[in-house]
Amino acid sequence: MKKRDFLKLSSTLLATPVLPPLANLIAVEKIKNWAGNFEFSTTRLEQAKSLQQVQKLVKGYGKMKVIGTRHCFNRIADSPDQLISLVEMKQVLALDTKAKTVTVDANMKYGDLATYLNNKGFALHNLASLPHISIAGACATATHGSGIKNGNLATAVAAMEIVLANGEVRTLSRTKDGEAFRAAVVHLGGLGVVTKITLDIQPTFMMRQYVYENLPLEELKNHFEAIESSAYSVSLFTDWQKKRINEVWLKKRVGPGEKGDAKPEFYGAKLATKNLHPIAELSAVNCTEQLGVPGPWYERLPHFRMGFTPSSGKELQSEFFVPYRNAIEAILAVERLRDYISPHLLISEIRTIDADDFWMSPCYKQPSMAIHFTWKPDWPSVRKVLPMIERELAPFKVRPHWGKLFTLAPAQLQSRYEKLPEFKQLMAEYDPKGKFRNEFLNTNLLGR
Known part of the structure; x- marks a missing residue:
């Protein structure tokens, strides 16, 4: 199906609820x-x-x-x-204004928590592009937002409550449990059932969002560090065609007395004069407000508003992490595949994420850049393209997002995680009979 025909079909889904009950x-x-x-x-x-x-x-x-x-x-x-x-377990359990933490049921969605926190004068350090995801699921897979100094969403976790395979309840905290805590936060569903999470919070803040169009690839190559450091959160959207980045989304914190005047050009890109969707052919009605209009953090950090179908509707997604130091080399490596990628692609997004110390996180001890692919829902075609991308990124010891589509061989994947042997031992301790293991974990972590 041609991209234009697919987008016409999928656009009818935009005003529907995200998921059926x-x-x-x-x-x-x-x-x-x-x-x-x-x-x-x-x-x-x-x-x-x-x-x-x-x-x-x-x-x-x-x-x-x-x-x-x-x-x-x-x-x-x-x-x-x-x-x-745990769909019914979605409440705020405690707000500790002195310690600056909030404790929630694990299945609470970020969009719901953000509204609550903002009303109390607080904020999270970052959000993913979608506010519709659960806190437990996002942290378990190291899901992230963007920002050169922002860690993934799991880096806000201060403590967690988990039910082990024998029914025992165990609480782990950053301050008391050291390596055990760092092992368990990004757990991939292999350790037990997380029922409660405590997150770090900070005072609420306001943001502005600007979008620039058609950033020359050569400018990105020459000024990558400056571009990525130009805002609190930066997202680059591209279809890998015409040697350019289609859209640059800059999410800036509003400082005291700041007027928010944006320059008409940004490294050769032009300031957008209307709200845009990452996929240019789609309406921006469900995207968060742009054009420099100030708003609370939770209405600017995501790309999509809560309550509507995000992105294009039905789609497939892949994402690959490489060390930040290899960012430009990796971007240029993927760009060389543009003619193979483009027929099956809706849009790609490039983001940066700070390092963390969680054993199974793709950003473990390395600041990273992630290249995200939103594909048309044609798995046979996408399945042929993914190995090409993975081969191009192999020199940078690429790590795929745990919750998205990849074809990387299990042996290669396992070699990218230095703490995997210790994580296997923890799985055996918490779940000796493999109650929470499945085909995905057996194949990709255990090599079975």
Whole structure:
């Protein structure tokens, strides 16, 4: 299907709710992920509304997986045996203004928490492009926003409560548990069921968002550091054609007395005069406000507003992380594949993420750049292109996003994580019989 025809078809989905109510899916119809590109391997699904119910379910089943907002594009959360959902566990449990932390049920969505925090005068350090995702799921897979000095969303985690395979409840905190905590935050669903998370917060702040069009690739090559440092959060959108970045999204914090006047040019790119969608052919009605209009942090950091279908509707996604020091080399390597990528692509996004110390994070001990691909929903074609991208990025020891589509060989993937042997030991300690393991974990982590 041509890109223009696909976008006309998918644009009819833009005003629909993000997901159907999970309760309507229980034992009634196949359970699908957000994009609809795969069905879970069972319709057996039980909901837990309390910690005690989670413990009961965990002790009652031999094999199981937890599903959240289902925004993963692969089978990381799949199970042929039993699924459980914490969809009803979505409340703010405690706000500690002195310690500057908030404790929430793990299945709370970032969009809902952000509204609550802002009303109390607080903020999170960053948000992903979509506010529709659950806090537990995002942290478990090292999901991120953008910003050269901003760590991924999991770096805000100060403590977590997890139910182990035997039903035991264990609490881990940054201050008390050291390496065990750093091992467990990005856990990939392999350690247990996270039921509660405590996040660092800060005073609320205002932001402005500006979009520039048609940044020459040569300017990006020559001024990458300056471009990425020019705002609190920077996103570069490209279709890899015409030797340019289609759109540069700059999300800037508003300082005291700042007027917010934007320059008409930004390294050769032109200031947009209307709100834009990352995919130029689509309406920007569901995108966060641009044109320098000031607004609260949670209405500027994401690309899409809460309550509507984000991005283009049905799509596939892949994302690859490389060390920040190799950013330009990696961008140019992918750009060489433009004619292979373009027929299957809706848009790519380039972002930067600061280093963290979580064992299974793609940004473990290295500031990183991530190249994201939003694909047309044509897996046979995408599956042919992904190995080409992975080969081009192999010299930089590329790491794929755990929740998105990749074809990297398990042996290569495992070699990229120096703490994987210790993480396997932790999995064996927390879950000795493999209750929370599935085909994805067995293949990609354990090599089985």
